[in-house]
Every structure is written in C-alpha cells, then in structure tokens.
Amino acid sequence: MSILSDDALHRLLSDDAPYGDLSTATLGIGAVTGRCEFRARQAMRLCGSEEAARLCELAGLQVSEPARSGTPLAADDLIFVATGTAAALHHAWKTAQVLIEWSSGIASRAARIVAAANGVTVACTRKSAPGTKALSVKAVRAGGARMHRLGLSETLLIFAEHRVFLSETPGETIARLRQQEPEKQIMVEVSDIATAVRWARAGADALQLEKFTPAAVAECRAALSANAAHSTHATRPPLLAAAGGVDADNAAAYVAAGAGLLVTSAPFYAPPCDVAVALCAC
Structure with a gap:
C-alpha cells in the first residue's frame, strides 16, 4: 500500500x-x-x-x-x-x-544498523529531510528499525534546552510530569555522567546519552549501578539510550557497553x- x-x-x-x-x-x-x-x-x-x-x-x-x-x-x-x-x-x-x-x-x-545491534531496538530520530517524513518513516520501518519520535506531540523528552527555563529540582520536575502525564515514560537527555546520575536519582525512566562514546556509556552504566547500590530506596535503573553518531560500525560496541536503545539519524543520510x-x- x-x-x-x-x-x-x-x-x-x-x-x-x-x-x-x-x-x-x-x-x-x-x-x-x-x-x-x-x-x-x-x-x-x-x-x-x-x-x-x-x-x-x-x-x-x-x-x-x-x-x-x-x-x-x-x-x-x-x-x-x-x-x-x-x-x-x-x-x-x-x-x-x-x-x-x-x-x-x-x-x-x-x-x-539493526543487524549490528543484535536484538537491541534501533530507533530513528525525527531528523528526516523536510517534506519527506511519510516516506522516511516507511523506509525506517522497512529496514526493521522504529521511530524514536514522530514529532513533539506524543513523547516526553526533556532536553537541556528545556531545563534552562526551569526553576525547580529534577525530582520536582519528574514528580510534576508524572502527575500531569501519568501514562507517559519520561526520558531526559544528558551530556555527562554527573547529570545522568542526578536525573536517575530523580526517577527518570530513560536517559538519552548525547554523543557518549561506547566507553562513556559503560562508565555511565557503572556509575548508575554504584548509585543504586548506595541508594536508601529501591529504584528501577533507567533505560540508557545511546544517541549521536550511532551507525552500523559502532552499534555492537554501544550494545556491549550497556545501551538498551540505540537512537540514530544515520539512515536519513544514507x-x-x-x-x-x-x-x-x-
């Protein structure tokens, strides 16, 4: 069709x-x-x-x-x-x-990329060329990948560009989002390990690790595990989504490092x- x-x-x-x-x-x-x-x-x-x-x-x-x-x-x-x-x-x-x-x-x-990820979900961003979204989405799915976001309307993904306008703690932000959109998962994009730990402690469901190398993903996973071990209350570890520079030649390395989701724009530039x-x- x-x-x-x-x-x-x-x-x-x-x-x-x-x-x-x-x-x-x-x-x-x-x-x-x-x-x-x-x-x-x-x-x-x-x-x-x-x-x-x-x-x-x-x-x-x-x-x-x-x-x-x-x-x-x-x-x-x-x-x-x-x-x-x-x-x-x-x-x-x-x-x-x-x-x-x-x-x-x-x-x-x-x-x-899907083949290299060996069972870990590959999700493509919304960075298709302007005017090509319908066929781009079909092509992503034809390749066995999924869409990370079809647009701004259906997902909660909190960027640093959002956080510059907030005047509350990460915990307060997560609690407010859960009250307002209780059926939505909350993903937070982070660019360093300290920020990842801070938002994991706040209760984010997923962390989008922006331009982390595979080694940095592994280091982040270890830091989050150590934080969970010293936590006074049990929390489910957040999903780690590797994003930025993910392609077929490094997908397996990101998976081995502990990424549970690979987010990529690479197919749109094929x-x-x-x-x-x-x-x-x-």
Whole structure:
C-alpha cells in the first residue's frame, strides 16, 4: 500500500514534466507500446516500490505486482514491470526510479544498523529531510528499525534546552510530569555522567546519552549501578539510550557497553541504492 497520496504522486509527476516531455514528443515515439523493468543493481532492503508502482499507474501504465517494501533483494532481483506507451513510460520511469533508490537507501542503512545491534531496538530520530517524513518513516520501518519520535506531540523528552527555563529540582520536575502525564515514560537527555546520575536519582525512566562514546556509556552504566547500590530506596535503573553518531560500525560496541536503545539519524543520510531500469519496445 502506498504511503503517499495520489495527489502527492501527481505532484511528483508534474514536477518532472510540468509542460510535457519535449524529447519524446519531438521524436514522435509517444504512441509506441513498450515495457520497463525495474531491478535491484545491488543487495538492498527495498522501500518505495508501492509508491513507484502507483506513480506509474497514475501516468497510464499497467504494473505487475511489485515486490513489497521491506523485502531484502539481491543484485538483479526484479522489483516490478510496467507496460504502456512510450510517452507514459518516459513520463514516469525516472521519478519512480529515484523514489525507490532514495527510500531504499534509508531502509538499507537502517537494516544494517539493526543487524549490528543484535536484538537491541534501533530507533530513528525525527531528523528526516523536510517534506519527506511519510516516506522516511516507511523506509525506517522497512529496514526493521522504529521511530524514536514522530514529532513533539506524543513523547516526553526533556532536553537541556528545556531545563534552562526551569526553576525547580529534577525530582520536582519528574514528580510534576508524572502527575500531569501519568501514562507517559519520561526520558531526559544528558551530556555527562554527573547529570545522568542526578536525573536517575530523580526517577527518570530513560536517559538519552548525547554523543557518549561506547566507553562513556559503560562508565555511565557503572556509575548508575554504584548509585543504586548506595541508594536508601529501591529504584528501577533507567533505560540508557545511546544517541549521536550511532551507525552500523559502532552499534555492537554501544550494545556491549550497556545501551538498551540505540537512537540514530544515520539512515536519513544514507546514499541512495542503485536501481537498474531497462526499457524496450514491444
């Protein structure tokens, strides 16, 4: 199922050919019937195939059932076939190709991080490129990751930028938030171990460790364990979420250091995957 509306897909088609296709029209080939195959040129985690197929249909093409987003593909695996007039094929194929390549790049990078995390949840931030959230979220999920936050409306994540406006103790802040939003988990972003211990003592459910190295995550975990051992009342240790610089090459190290959640923006900066497109007359 396409995550993008037909209106959004029509806008993509119009953006590429706002006044028609000059080359195809001038060559006089528009009415010739043709076929277009989309294939993976490399191993990849597919995303955007449903949107690309629907885009082709809106351009007037007939499309075979596409491979589904989330499917692992090997080089030369077929994504889908579109048939119709040369005019329709040339109107749609490049936009469809780019759509699959871009979203599959996000999905493939997310999948690599998920594999490296070895069972620990990988959650992506809301730092997708402006205007791309719907397809970015689909790509993250196609890669097996989760969304850390879809936006500001549904989670309690307290940044230092919030705390500069507070005039109460951490304990008072946590107590007030629990009273006002009792069903929400409270996560606090910290940039050093002392601040982590202070908010753990206050009762934060989770600590987002901003730009901690794996070694610093392990040190923070040890400090929190020592604090809990000397505490006069039992408290559940907070979840430690490693954030900032997390990618496939260091995910395992963060997990080994004690991170229970990996928060990353890396998939949004992934290079596009390579999709081969072959057109022929038929």
